[in-house]
Amino acid sequence: MKTNLSHEFYKMIHQRSSWVAVIVLFGLMLYSATPTAYITKNLISQGFGTGQWVIIIMITLSANFIAMELKNNTMTTLLYKSPNRWGVFVAKLIVLIVYSIILLIAGFIFTLIIKAVLVNSHFAWQSIYHQHTLFNSLLLNLLGVGIYLLFIISLSMLLISLFKSSAVVIVIGLFIGFLGANISGLIMQTFPGIKPIIAWNPLNMINIITQLSNSSVIQSSALTNNELIIGNLIYVVVFLLIGILVFRKIRL
Amino acid sequence: MLQVKNLNIYYGRHRVINNASFKIQSGEIIGLIGPNGAGKSTIMKTILGLTKFTGTIIFNGQKITPTKHTALQHVGALIENPALYPFLTGRENLSLYTNDQTELEKIVSMLEMDQYIDRRAGDYSIGMKQKLGIALALLNHPQLVILDEPMNGLDIEATILVRKIIHRYATAGTAFLISSHVLSELQKVMTSVIILNHHEIIMDVPIDQFKNTPVSKVKLKATDNSAAKVILTNSGLDVHQNDNYLIINITDVDQVQNLLYQHQIMLRELTPVHQNFEQVVVNVLKKNRRDTQ
Numbered sequence: 001m002k003t004n005l006s007h008e009f010y011k012m013i014h015q016r017s018s019w020v021a022v023i024v025l026f027g028l029m030l031y032s033a034t035p036t037a038y039i040t041k042n043l044i045s046q047g048f049g050t051g052q053w054v055i056i057i058m059i060t061l062s063a064n065f066i067a068m069e070l071k072n073n074t075m076t077t078l079l080y081k082s083p084n085r086w087g088v089f090v091a092k093l094i095v096l097i098v099y100s101i102i103l104l105i106a107g108f109i110f111t112l113i114i115k116a117v118l119v120n121s122h123f124a125w126q127s128i129y130h131q132h133t134l135f136n137s138l139l140l141n142l143l144g145v146g147i148y149l150l151f152i153i154s155l156s157m158l159l160i161s162l163f164k165s166s167a168v169v170i171v172i173g174l175f176i177g178f179l180g181a182n183i184s185g186l187i188m189q190t191f192p193g194i195k196p197i198i199a200w201n202p203l204n205m206i207n208i209i210t211q212l213s214n215s216s217v218i219q220s221s222a223l224t225n226n227e228l229i230i231g232n233l234i235y236v237v238v239f240l241l242i243g244i245l246v247f248r249k250i251r252l
Numbered sequence: 253m254l255q256v257k258n259l260n261i262y263y264g265r266h267r268v269i270n271n272a273s274f275k276i277q278s279g280e281i282i283g284l285i286g287p288n289g290a291g292k293s294t295i296m297k298t299i300l301g302l303t304k305f306t307g308t309i310i311f312n313g314q315k316i317t318p319t320k321h322t323a324l325q326h327v328g329a330l331i332e333n334p335a336l337y338p339f340l341t342g343r344e345n346l347s348l349y350t351n352d353q354t355e356l357e358k359i360v361s362m363l364e365m366d367q368y369i370d371r372r373a374g375d376y377s378i379g380m381k382q383k384l385g386i387a388l389a390l391l392n393h394p395q396l397v398i399l400d401e402p403m404n405g406l407d408i409e410a411t412i413l414v415r416k417i418i419h420r421y422a423t424a425g426t427a428f429l430i431s432s433h434v435l436s437e438l439q440k441v442m443t444s445v446i447i448l449n450h451h452e453i454i455m456d457v458p459i460d461q462f463k464n465t466p467v468s469k470v471k472l473k474a475t476d477n478s479a480a481k482v483i484l485t486n487s488g489l490d491v492h493q494n495d496n497y498l499i500i501n502i503t504d505v506d507q508v509q510n511l512l513y514q515h516q517i518m519l520r521e522l523t524p525v526h527q528n529f530e531q532v533v534v535n536v537l538k539k540n541r542r543d544t545q
Contacts, residue, residue, distance in 0.1 A: 007348055015339050068337075077335040077388065080300035081349065083321050251263070252302055 004082055004091035012095050017064065021057050025103060026110050028053040036118045041129040045137035048114055050107030051145035051209045052177070055152055058100050059173030062156035063166035065092055070164055076252050089247045093157060093240070100149045104142055111138060130214040140213035147229060148209050150236045151202075152177070158243035161250060181206050185220050199223050205232050253278050253427055254299070254396055258307035261294055268294050269305075270452045276396065276427045281418060283438045283459075284431040285533055286448030292431040293332060295448075296398050299429070300329055311396065328394035330402060334385025338374025342384050345373055351392050359387045362417060364410075378405035386414060390421070397421065399430045403437050415441050439529040447536055454540045462532050470505055471497040473521035480517050487511055499525065 012018050032049035033039055043049070069075040082088050115123070125135040132140065152173060159169040180203035188195045188204075198204075199222035207221035208228040221228060254276040261269040269291045276282055284292050297303050299311075301321045309316040314323035336345050342365060343356075350356045360369050363383050368376065373384060382405045389397050403411050418428055418441050432438040439459065447455040473496060474480040481498055484491045489508065492499045500508055502524065512519065527535070 010344075010348060011337060011340075014337075014344065072335065072337060073331075073333045074335040074337060076297070076300070076302065076331050077329070077349070080302055080321060080324055080327075080329065084319060252297060 001087050001091060004087050005094060007078075008091045008095040009098075012065075012099055017061065018099065021061060021103065022106050025050070025053055025057060025107060029107065029110050029114060033114050033118055039119050039122070041123055041127070041134055041137075044111070044115055044119075044123055045129055045134060045213060046141055046210070047107050047111040047138055050104065050111060051141060051148075054100065054103045054107055054145060055149065055177050055209075056174065057103065058096065058149055058153055059156050059177070060166070060170055061099070062096050062153050063160045063169035063173075065096060066157065066160045067164065067166040067169075075250070079252070085248045085250075086244045089157070089161075089244050093154065096153050096157075097150065100153060101146065104146055104149070108138070108142055130216070132213055137213040141209060144209040144212040147232050148206060151205055151232045151239070154236045154239035154243060155202075158239045158246065161243055161246040164250075176203060177206065180204075181220070188222060195222050199227075200231055202235055205235060208232055253312060254429075255310045256295075256299070256307070257310075259295070259298065259309070260306045261291070261298055261303055268451055269298070270450075271307075272448075272453045273307075274446055274453060274456050276429060278395070278425045278427055279422050280444060281422050281428040281430065281442045283442035283445045284429060284448065285435065285438070285445060287537065290448040291451050292448060293400055296329070296331055296400055296429065296431065299398060300324060300327065300331070325392070326395040327398065328389035328391060328396075329398040329400075330385040330389045331398070331400045334381045335388065336373040336376075336381060336384055338372065340373055341371060342369040342373055342376070342380075342387075345384060346387060346391060349388065349391055355393065356391065359390050363387050364413065379407055379410055382406055383410060383414075386417075390417075394426060396427045396429070399428065401432055402430060403432055403434055411437060435530045435533060436528075447533060449537055449540045455536055462529055467524040467526060468502055469499050469525040470502050471499050471521075471523050471525050472508070472519060473497055474512060475518045475520060479515070480512055483511055483515050483517070484508060497521075 029048040029050060032043065032053075069078055078088055079085060123134060126133050128134075129137050155176075156169050156173055159172055160166060163169065184198075184201055184203035187201070188198050191198060204221055204223065205228065207217055207223070211217035211221055211228060212225055218224065223231060256275070257273050259269055259272040260267060272295065274282075284295065286292055294303060298305050299309055299316065301316050301318050301324060304318055311323040312326065314320075316323050337348075340348070343360070346356050346360070360366060363386065365380070365383055365387065368380060373381065376384065382402070386399070386402055389399060402414060406414060415437070418430075422428060422443075428441075430438060430442065442459050444458050445455065445462070446453055471494065472480075477493070477496065477498055481491055481493060484498070484500065487507075489504050490501055505522070509519065
């Protein structure tokens with residue numbers, strides 16, 4: 001496992017996309033912050049879209065992290081030189097999680113910089129927004145994004161092991177990321193009688209990226225903060241276990 | 253060193269390898285030959301623990317299975333295309349898997365890759381990639397090296413170089429399992445040959461056996477080939493013209509000499525025709541097809 005991890009970190013560091021993603025994140029955050037007249041406390045608390053951009057970037061990187069091994073025929077060497085297949089899968093997962101945390105930290109730093117440069121005097125970090133200070137709201141939202149990233153990375157790895165096509169994984173990931181919460185809300189509205197059960201569906205889990213800082217989101221998610229955290233973690237375990245099973249059966 | 257016993261491999265319900273058994277000893281160079289789809293790459297992947305199977309694969313006393321790869325620490329492989337990360341340099345690709353930096357430098361120099369080893373592998377030509385793939389297979393002092401079409405994309409000089417390297421490693425005790433469509437090239441390195449057809453091993457013999465194939469034809473050159481052909485044909489003998497030679501059965505040699513002498517045609521050359529390796533393999537495959545029909 002130690003060798004697998006060092007190999008995966010080595011590859012992640014040497015891939016140009018790993019470094020480009022940080023620059024792309026900064027660019028997308030700047031895009032969200034313009035024009036400056038539209039900057040609100042809500043946008044700042046969400047780190048100028050850090051959550052949504054990091055999620056999109058991580059779906060793409062996760063899919064490519066396995067797809068490139070299949071494309072370059074390196075999966076053969078990787079697997080025969082590893083004591084077991086699950087070790088390869090878990091090492092990749094750990095590296096992707098570490099990388100997503102680094103991206104989140106970069107997003108946090110970029111948020112401080114962008115706010116300081118563009119609207120510093122307009123919004124104080126200590127001002128109240130949704131029961132918390134603006135600064136705490138930002139931290140809570142990033143924490144929610146961090147938990148949801150575990151969900152989306154493990155799902156992406158499961159999907160890429162199933163379909164072996166990064167394009168398919170990216171499309172499904174973006175669908176869940178952008179439309180998942182709306183579809184989940186629609187289903188719950190359609191079947192109000194079983195709302196407490198439907199609320200545990202995977203599409204509803206994305207609400208964690210805003211609910212931790214804004215308790216009013218509970219009305220649409222129908223789950224408490226703790227339930228959302230537990231729900232996300234349960235899905236991570238389920239996706240991870242199924243992912244390992246599928247990955248073990250990949251035919252080269 | 254490597255013992256494969258009663259190997260059966262299934263893809264779904266389809267059996268792709270049927271009851272294959274063979275052994276590889278230290279220093280042997282085994283050529284794995286067969287038509288496309290016969291299962292050569294599948295056998296190689298299975299030895300690398302990448303495919304489910306029934307039967308046993310034992311390397312240095314340790315079992316290899318899809319979940320047991322410990323013995324594979326001493327196995328190097330190049331399967332199908334070279335397994336390279338295009339965003340890494342050649343040296344970084346090798347560094348990823350090496351345990352011995354000195355050996356890495358030695359292999360780079362031995363394969364004459366010094367000029368481009370620090371360039372990104374994605375920018376390499378097919379031949380350069382192939383050499384890097386072979387270098388990867390030779391890392392960490394392997395006891396067994398599995399090479400699937402190792403001469404793909406190599407120019408003549410590189411082919412000769414790789415052949416010499418294979419011989420050098422084999423002399424030092426490394427065993428090789430090599431598949432190639434270029435039979436003439438394979439013939440120059442291998443010590444034994446395994447022929448696969450219809451998902452089964454149909455022949456597993458030392459290469460010397462092919463070198464001593466019985467001669468059934470003789471080629472001759474006479475003072476007048478055209479007249480000689482007419483005389484022999486009219487006498488009911490089996491004769492064919494091939495370039496400047498007449499090809500006859502070895503059993504007719506005495507009669508042919510007598511006939512030509514009687515017609516005052518002199519012999520200039522009389523040579524036994526040995527089948528080349530490709531012909532032998534094709535004949536084995538044809539015979540196997542006839543037998544299974």
